[in-house]
Amino acid sequence: MRYSALAILKNGLTGQKGWTPVWRDPDPKPAYDVIIIGGGGHGLATAYYLAKNHGITNVAVLERGWLAGGNVARNTTIVRANYFLPGNSEFYSHSLKLWEGMERDLNYNAMHSQRGHMILFHSDAQRDAAARRGNAMHFQGDDAELMDREGVRRLLPYLDYDNARFPVRGGLMHWRGGTARHDAVAWGYARGADTRGVDLIQNCEVTGFRIEAGVVKGVETTRGFIGAGKVAMAVAGRTSQVGQMAGLRLPIESHVLQAFVTEGLKPCINHVVSFGMGHFYISQSDKGGLVFGGDLDFYNSYAQRGNLPTVEHVMEAGMALMPMIGRARVVRSWGGIMDMSMDGSPIIDKTHIEGLFLNCGWNYGGFKATPASGWCYAHLVATGEYSEHATRFRLGRFESGHVIDEEGTGAQPNKH
Amino acid sequence: MAELVLHAVSAIVGLPFSAGGTKLLAAQPAAIVSVVPFKGQFETVSASVKTRIGVGLPVAGRYADGEEGRVLWAGLGQWFVAGSDGLAGELSGLLTGNAAVSDQSDGWSLLALIGTGSRDVMARLCPLDVSGEVFPEGSAARTEFAHMMALITAIPGGFGIMVMRSFTTTAVHHLKDAMESVAAQV
Amino acid sequence: MRLPVGGMVDRDKAVSFRFDGRVFSGFQGDTLASALLANDVRLMGRSFKYHRPRGVLTAGSEEPNALVGVGEGARHLPNTRATMQEIYDGLVAVSQNRWPSLKFDAMAVNDALSPFLSAGFYYKTFMWPRSFWERVYEPLIRRAAGLGRLSGLPDPEVYDKAWAFCDVFVIGAGPAGLSAALTAARWGAKVILAEEDFTVGGRLNGEILEIGDQSGLDWGKSAIAELEAMPNVRVMRRTCVTGAYDGGSYGALQRVSDHLADRAGRPDQTFWRIVAKRAILAGGSHERMIAFPGNDRPGVMLAGAVRTYLHRFGVAAGSKVAVFTNNDDGHKTARDLRAAGVRVTALIDTRPDVVVNIDCPVYAGGQVISTSGRLGLTAISVRKAEGGIARIDCDCLAVSGGWNPAVHLACHMNGKPVWREDIAAFMPVAGMVPGMQVAGAANGAFSTHAALAEGEAAARAALEFLGRKVAKSELPKAEDAPVAVQAFWQVKGARGRAWLDFQNDVTTKDLELAHRENFRSVEHMKRYTTLGMSTDQGKIANVTGLAVMAELTGRTIAETGTTTYRPPYTSTQIGAFAGRAVGKDFAPERFTPAHGFAVERNALMLEAGLWYRAAYFPRVNEAHWRESCDREVGFVRNAVGVCDVTTLGKIDLQGPDAAEFLDRVYSNMFSTLKVGRVRYGLMLREDGFVMDDGTSARLGENHFLMTTTTAAAGPVMSHLEFCAQCLWPELDVQFISVTEQWAQFSIAGPKARDLVQGICREVISNVTFPYMGCGKVSVGGVAGRLFRISFSGEHAYEIAVPARYGDALMRELVTRAEAMGGGAYGLEALNVLRIEKGHITHAEIHGRTTAVDCGLAKMVSDKKDCIGKAMSSRVAMVEPGRDQLVGLKPVASNARLHAGAHFAGEGVVANRLNDQGYMTSVCYSPTLGQMIGLGFVKDGHLRMGQRIRACDPLRGIETLCEITPVCFIDPEGERVRG
Amino acid sequence: MRLTCPQCGERDRREFTYLGAAKLLDRPKGDAGQAAFHDYVHIRDNPAGPLRELWQHEFGCRAWLVVTRNTVTHEISAVALAQDVKAGKK
Numbered sequence A: 001m002r003y004s005a006l007a008i009l010k011n012g013l014t015g016q017k018g019w020t021p022v023w024r025d026p027d028p029k030p031a032y033d034v035i036i037i038g039g040g041g042h043g044l045a046t047a048y049y050l051a052k053n054h055g056i057t058n059v060a061v062l063e064r065g066w067l068a069g070g071n072v073a074r075n076t077t078i079v080r081a082n083y084f085l086p087g088n089s090e091f092y093s094h095s096l097k098l099w100e101g102m103e104r105d106l107n108y109n110a111m112h113s114q115r116g117h118m119i120l121f122h123s124d125a126q127r128d129a130a131a132r133r134g135n136a137m138h139f140q141g142d143d144a145e146l147m148d149r150e151g152v153r154r155l156l157p158y159l160d161y162d163n164a165r166f167p168v169r170g171g172l173m174h175w176r177g178g179t180a181r182h183d184a185v186a187w188g189y190a191r192g193a194d195t196r197g198v199d200l201i202q203n204c205e206v207t208g209f210r211i212e213a214g215v216v217k218g219v220e221t222t223r224g225f226i227g228a229g230k231v232a233m234a235v236a237g238r239t240s241q242v243g244q245m246a247g248l249r250l251p252i253e254s255h256v257l258q259a260f261v262t263e264g265l266k267p268c269i270n271h272v273v274s275f276g277m278g279h280f281y282i283s284q285s286d287k288g289g290l291v292f293g294g295d296l297d298f299y300n301s302y303a304q305r306g307n308l309p310t311v312e313h314v315m316e317a318g319m320a321l322m323p324m325i326g327r328a329r330v331v332r333s334w335g336g337i338m339d340m341s342m343d344g345s346p347i348i349d350k351t352h353i354e355g356l357f358l359n360c361g362w363n364y365g366g367f368k369a370t371p372a373s374g375w376c377y378a379h380l381v382a383t384g385e386y387s388e389h390a391t392r393f394r395l396g397r398f399e400s401g402h403v404i405d406e407e408g409t410g411a412q413p414n415k416h
Numbered sequence B: 001m002a003e004l005v006l007h008a009v010s011a012i013v014g015l016p017f018s019a020g021g022t023k024l025l026a027a028q029p030a031a032i033v034s035v036v037p038f039k040g041q042f043e044t045v046s047a048s049v050k051t052r053i054g055v056g057l058p059v060a061g062r063y064a065d066g067e068e069g070r071v072l073w074a075g076l077g078q079w080f081v082a083g084s085d086g087l088a089g090e091l092s093g094l095l096t097g098n099a100a101v102s103d104q105s106d107g108w109s110l111l112a113l114i115g116t117g118s119r120d121v122m123a124r125l126c127p128l129d130v131s132g133e134v135f136p137e138g139s140a141a142r143t144e145f146a147h148m149m150a151l152i153t154a155i156p157g158g159f160g161i162m163v164m165r166s167f168t169t170t171a172v173h174h175l176k177d178a179m180e181s182v183a184a185q186v
Numbered sequence C: 001m002r003l004p005v006g007g008m009v010d011r012d013k014a015v016s017f018r019f020d021g022r023v024f025s026g027f028q029g030d031t032l033a034s035a036l037l038a039n040d041v042r043l044m045g046r047s048f049k050y051h052r053p054r055g056v057l058t059a060g061s062e063e064p065n066a067l068v069g070v071g072e073g074a075r076h077l078p079n080t081r082a083t084m085q086e087i088y089d090g091l092v093a094v095s096q097n098r099w100p101s102l103k104f105d106a107m108a109v110n111d112a113l114s115p116f117l118s119a120g121f122y123y124k125t126f127m128w129p130r131s132f133w134e135r136v137y138e139p140l141i142r143r144a145a146g147l148g149r150l151s152g153l154p155d156p157e158v159y160d161k162a163w164a165f166c167d168v169f170v171i172g173a174g175p176a177g178l179s180a181a182l183t184a185a186r187w188g189a190k191v192i193l194a195e196e197d198f199t200v201g202g203r204l205n206g207e208i209l210e211i212g213d214q215s216g217l218d219w220g221k222s223a224i225a226e227l228e229a230m231p232n233v234r235v236m237r238r239t240c241v242t243g244a245y246d247g248g249s250y251g252a253l254q255r256v257s258d259h260l261a262d263r264a265g266r267p268d269q270t271f272w273r274i275v276a277k278r279a280i281l282a283g284g285s286h287e288r289m290i291a292f293p294g295n296d297r298p299g300v301m302l303a304g305a306v307r308t309y310l311h312r313f314g315v316a317a318g319s320k321v322a323v324f325t326n327n328d329d330g331h332k333t334a335r336d337l338r339a340a341g342v343r344v345t346a347l348i349d350t351r352p353d354v355v356v357n358i359d360c361p362v363y364a365g366g367q368v369i370s371t372s373g374r375l376g377l378t379a380i381s382v383r384k385a386e387g388g389i390a391r392i393d394c395d396c397l398a399v400s401g402g403w404n405p406a407v408h409l410a411c412h413m414n415g416k417p418v419w420r421e422d423i424a425a426f427m428p429v430a431g432m433v434p435g436m437q438v439a440g441a442a443n444g445a446f447s448t449h450a451a452l453a454e455g456e457a458a459a460r461a462a463l464e465f466l467g468r469k470v471a472k473s474e475l476p477k478a479e480d481a482p483v484a485v486q487a488f489w490q491v492k493g494a495r496g497r498a499w500l501d502f503q504n505d506v507t508t509k510d511l512e513l514a515h516r517e518n519f520r521s522v523e524h525m526k527r528y529t530t531l532g533m534s535t536d537q538g539k540i541a542n543v544t545g546l547a548v549m550a551e552l553t554g555r556t557i558a559e560t561g562t563t564t565y566r567p568p569y570t571s572t573q574i575g576a577f578a579g580r581a582v583g584k585d586f587a588p589e590r591f592t593p594a595h596g597f598a599v600e601r602n603a604l605m606l607e608a609g610l611w612y613r614a615a616y617f618p619r620v621n622e623a624h625w626r627e628s629c630d631r632e633v634g635f636v637r638n639a640v641g642v643c644d645v646t647t648l649g650k651i652d653l654q655g656p657d658a659a660e661f662l663d664r665v666y667s668n669m670f671s672t673l674k675v676g677r678v679r680y681g682l683m684l685r686e687d688g689f690v691m692d693d694g695t696s697a698r699l700g701e702n703h704f705l706m707t708t709t710t711a712a713a714g715p716v717m718s719h720l721e722f723c724a725q726c727l728w729p730e731l732d733v734q735f736i737s738v739t740e741q742w743a744q745f746s747i748a749g750p751k752a753r754d755l756v757q758g759i760c761r762e763v764i765s766n767v768t769f770p771y772m773g774c775g776k777v778s779v780g781g782v783a784g785r786l787f788r789i790s791f792s793g794e795h796a797y798e799i800a801v802p803a804r805y806g807d808a809l810m811r812e813l814v815t816r817a818e819a820m821g822g823g824a825y826g827l828e829a830l831n832v833l834r835i836e837k838g839h840i841t842h843a844e845i846h847g848r849t850t851a852v853d854c855g856l857a858k859m860v861s862d863k864k865d866c867i868g869k870a871m872s873s874r875v876a877m878v879e880p881g882r883d884q885l886v887g888l889k890p891v892a893s894n895a896r897l898h899a900g901a902h903f904a905g906e907g908v909v910a911n912r913l914n915d916q917g918y919m920t921s922v923c924y925s926p927t928l929g930q931m932i933g934l935g936f937v938k939d940g941h942l943r944m945g946q947r948i949r950a951c952d953p954l955r956g957i958e959t960l961c962e963i964t965p966v967c968f969i970d971p972e973g974e975r976v977r978g
Numbered sequence D: 001m002r003l004t005c006p007q008c009g010e011r012d013r014r015e016f017t018y019l020g021a022a023k024l025l026d027r028p029k030g031d032a033g034q035a036a037f038h039d040y041v042h043i044r045d046n047p048a049g050p051l052r053e054l055w056q057h058e059f060g061c062r063a064w065l066v067v068t069r070n071t072v073t074h075e076i077s078a079v080a081l082a083q084d085v086k087a088g089k090k
């Protein structure tokens, strides 16, 4: 059914009785043309674009838990296109464009809010790096504005300008950057895929692959064997485990990243603010909670929870940057399993097994990638060709040296 | 031109300082020398140090006092000897070929935190369990101290706090804050 | 209404405070909520979405309704639970989320529109036109949302953080916790007892109970007195345990002075990290609401809270109280109120067969189907078991839907509680938090006897684990009534909205909608409706909500399961988590020995990692930093300059294998270096990219001194330790940082030798100190080291003395340099000097460049292996098309350059496809009288003399440049050797 | 999280820094070829369960440690000095 103000009005008058399920709960069929493993943002978007862009609808998305319960349920929702290395630039740029049309395409309000994303800098060296990034964004056709301290102060009067350990010397503003309602993005894609005939199958964990003569034939699951012409992994933090079932050894580590939200507050932070010096980023949700995060806990983990040293460090950084938030109370903290790659950039590629595809390595940046990841992955799965927007996210780049290392920290995932 | 004379300047300023029943003092020894025995040389080095200081190299987590100074465990296979002027040169000579010896007299600042509130002050700055049962007198620990690296010792009536020289001002500042806070809460 | 007698408040100490501008009076020992109730104020807040009038529901930290702002100006603290805030003289509190006033709130129209504002309505609209989201819809939504308001000013409070360690950590000081603490402490364990409330006793304060031959209250008092007298016990009141973490670590927030008018130097709060060998969770339980229409009206309260207000505060929550319950506990409320002389207008028990011996109207099997009263409850309607509806006057309705054990902390480490049908509650499972046991109501043991017994047993188990001997001890006698509850979640067949999550305005209708739209898993339900996402985190709503969903789906509650319990247990201020690491204290400050001198000279001090370094030393007549910088560059190029380089990392390496070790960690050769000589070294990461550079001096056959860049000093040290301990422990090399031991100064310029000679006893010549030579010197009787090395391309030295002499030496050097026409120079000049010479820094070694990229191909020795060697010959690292380091000069000599510009060829569009690299460093070269730059240009080494555009769309500047070699000055290096 | 350093005893996690899987102890010989180095530098087993990994007691004694830790529960079952592990002592 179509969503609109009119539909809301009608249902408001009739006791909300007219709404229908956003997705069905079908039993798995014996076989599909394409099986997508992982019902997170990327898996769901891939299913949607397979159906919409390529007309492939005999598709199942298999999710071990509840739909969209992985990282897409737990990220700090920052959406931006401010990368500076070839490979990332064009991909995230494409993604942002898809975001800008997503809601009308999906007929679902994901509350994509282009409220502006500010990266602060604190030294001349950081300013120069910001300028390099900003110019790369312009070269890519995206927006960026270099602001001096006074410019930042006008926009963000609540930062500490008087007593800061690392004084703010300016910032790089990306006005088209912002946030989105994370769950809604996944639900929107899920609804779109379901409507087009894709089977979304929850509580269905993939436990193995059937591979014959180097060709994938289907997957073993907790709900039995399901045959498939092609299998596309999109399992984020669990990539190594699922990959191992197919004999893949991957340049991935799983790490825990925590995030925090405060009690609801009246509007006080109107943009997304990133504080590189202290590893802290924050925005305010439409509900009023301050949503923020920082660094990884730094050790490998599948626990979806972290420890106090990181908690404290994130809060310290927040206070050092914007001391007004000292009087906001954190209501909840949580963690997600990050698929950290060896160069901090993702992988969208085929594997050495025919018909098995790989989508992983999203680090902490995969939420904003959701539409483009789905788009490009669907393209690869459907056509066997790399999408023009994602030609460099190859698995072989580590061996060849064509790495895409935005942070410049090398093969140490917890530093990306 | 007049004969050149370089005046020494201490990194520790603004002490002693008291709050409530707790006192913070400078406790800088004349010399601090790091001693890192080469492979298989631990016994020899320990014996040589003993001849000069009166005690050998203590086990991990401990320090020991001799007539001529103090020997502190300072990390994996590494000791600091605190003693009188000229110690670095003497130990270099004494331990040639047996240990890496470096003068650290100017590299570290030693503070002493003494008094009734010292444990509570430590609890505000340092993740170490400094209770008497776990960290009795004679203990030495490398640990974190208000985001800095430190070497903490349990000394009579309180704690020795050693931080790298450049951090001294920060360490003293944090200690004073914590001392005042503790004093206000008794 | 305050009753004439009773309660634990100190009736001799009146306290005056303000709420929404009105002055009220309460007693010492009151919370804001109890004092307001005593003053017959029921309306305390507005709900989040519909702006419904709300009163206090609970008497604890789980309060969802009575959230107020406390304090004024920068100290204003939003969303404070009135049930937790102790009153003090001068306390100022205001209601929230209402305009213009609490009684009349314009946004209450939302309530009228509620049929259209059902769960998730916003996902279905506000999509057209596109630009309206940021401009119209979102601002409207944001303004309506949120509860309290931040002042926007820096938080003025001080927060401490602290550590504590114990054998047994007891969480909660109700009967279970007290019993546990007593047992553990009596047998010698080191005990910490943390209690969130400002008074200990838990439910003992809210009930009429007997323990042994004393009242429960007195037993609690004597227990705590005994505990406080023991040296091995620390009782922490006002301390909420916020989270359970790995390895027996707990977070706990202590409210130190937020209940005091005069804080007298005390921090506002202290955030504790508590490390325990064993923990006993005795956090009690939370009473549940029942979902029935209109259950959110001010005056509707939880039955246990009504008892707490009665017994602990001497306050009757109403003058005509009705009770609605599905278990025996509710009867206590009726009984106790009656005993205190308060009118009980009805006792409604959902169980048809219940027998009640209380002197009040009883409706067995009755159900409340509606409530009335605009800003406060005036009456309820009850559907009687036998049919028909009774309308009952009441200004307070005490509701008990049963109790939920406070399992939260036990679930913080991924544990899922299990459903127990007989007590209709979720229970913790042993071992969910390693080392933690759960006792008392938190463990579903709801009688006082059980609380005492479980507390004791848990302590006993802990003692045994700790290896302590324990003898069996007698427990005092206490009430041991079995749990009598009939699961009853919602009143059905009644019209109107029945609230589950009060704060977020989630009603049973929203759950029905979620069900209809297939948001049926608890997690989808939560996320779609926001049930349990408010400040109380579902302490009131969650279990009831999922029971309602279970009914809708036909699953059992056990199958339905709970959502995830997450820290913090009670919401916690960011300021408290941060402690003192705010403002300048966010990170330690490192000062070089000569810092004071630089400050005296008005140098601009800049952060360099944790260090502070002088950027330049302005003189009175200089209006712009460039003037100072140009002058300082001139010192070096024409006379002599002095720069504090103490911050460079210095690592002292000794041992028979020191040379071999350096050969392995540096890409170039060090074993061939002669004693008394220095060599430039390049370090690679194992993936072949450049990690750091610096010089190493050979002080003796087996003795080297390595320098690193300031930024990489820490990482390089760790890397060397990794190499020595993890890769080649067989090498006999020992090293230690001597960064702090030595103050070091660069002395550079044509007159450098004169200056150095002036302060050193030794003869300084090209023979004794040739270029790249080093040795000992005596400086005013102080043993120092001299290195003839140069970063500026001039004849230069670095001189090192023990740090205590650094200040004096810097002063001496600068005075002498000034007499020679030179002086001190800072980082700005240092940067210009090195760009003029084409030397790289971390602007160029940014982690993506190879030795070849940087023009240092020769630095990778082919005679040996080293870290990074194998990987540096991967295809991508040697193929054509890489960005290579070059110099850049604007073609128009007065044109400006900017670091961060990207390069594009002439006559093409400046876009990603035509991107030819980027500028890393630029400066105005006073020596050349124009700007120059360094940058990486695609295949740049082959493009000398070509022209390229430096495009800076960010700043709207484009400069045509010529590609040059990186070295702009004295390429033959005659000056350094001179 | 608490780690027990063989030198220093039980300490809070904040004193330690994490590097990664303990396979980093096994650096290939210089002439082992790029494939071996690629595997060494980039490939990780990344198990959900016990993992041998390298930590450094950076704020403490500066020893590199081989820690066996469960990546699902964070339970630590063993800690040894890396140099002892290399020497075959542990």
Ligand SMILES: Cc1cc2nc3c(=O)[nH]c(=O)nc-3n(C[C@H](O)[C@H](O)[C@H](O)COP(=O)(O)OP(=O)(O)OC[C@H]3O[C@@H](n4cnc5c(N)ncnc54)[C@H](O)[C@@H]3O)c2cc1C
Residues within 6 Å of the ligand: A037, A038, A039, A040, A041, A042, A043, A062, A063, A064, A065, A066, A067, A068, A069, A070, A071, A072, A073, A074, A075, A076, A077, A078, A079, A204, A205, A206, A207, A234, A235, A236, A237, A238, A242, A257, A258, A259, A293, A335, A336, A337, A338, A362, A363, A364, A365, A366, A367, A368, A369
């Ligand atoms: C705290 C935090 C903050 C973040 N902040 C941001 C941010 O601000 N901006 C940004 O762009 N990105 C951010 N991210 C990253 C982003 O959330 C992820 O990169 C992105 O969501 C990953 O893609 P996904 O949505 O497909 O992953 P997921 O949602 O994790 O989807 C993977 C799915 O695969 C399922 N699965 C796993 N194994 C199996 C199996 N064997 N069988 C079946 N199903 C399986 C999982 O259950 C899961 O649902 C953040 C992440 C976290 C944790």
Ligand SMILES: NC(=O)c1ccc[n+]([C@@H]2O[C@H](COP(=O)([O-])OP(=O)(O)OC[C@H]3O[C@@H](n4cnc5c(N)ncnc54)[C@H](O)[C@@H]3O)[C@@H](O)[C@H]2O)c1
Residues within 6 Å of the ligand: C171, C172, C173, C174, C175, C176, C177, C194, C195, C196, C197, C200, C201, C202, C203, C204, C239, C240, C241, C242, C282, C283, C284, C285, C329, C403, C406, C409, C439, C440, C441, C442, C446, C447, C448, C449, C451, C483, C569
């Ligand atoms: N009849 C019933 O159905 C019923 C139900 C529940 C409780 N009770 C009564 O309640 C009592 C239960 O005793 P108990 O000791 O188990 O619980 P309790 O409720 O008496 O005490 C728990 C204490 O723990 C504190 N607490 C909770 N979480 C905390 C945290 N995170 N940090 C610090 N403190 C925290 C609370 O403030 C409270 O004081 C018995 O007397 C019992 O009869 C009866």
Ligand SMILES: Cc1cc2nc3c(=O)[nH]c(=O)nc-3n(C[C@H](O)[C@H](O)[C@H](O)COP(=O)(O)O)c2cc1C
Residues within 6 Å of the ligand: A073, A074, A075, A076, A077, A182, A261, A285, A287, A289, A291, A304, A331, A332, A333, A334, A335, C532, C533, C534, C537, C563, C564, C566
């Ligand atoms: C952007 C964002 C905003 C959130 N806001 C809230 C909130 O207001 N209240 C709340 O209880 N949780 C909030 N959460 C946290 C979720 O409740 C939940 O903790 C998170 O999705 C991880 O799931 P889990 O805790 O069930 O593992 C928010 C999460 C995100 C990503």
Ligand SMILES: [Zn+2]
Residues within 6 Å of the ligand: D005, D006, D007, D008, D009, D057, D060, D061, D062, D063
């Ligand atoms: Zn250690």
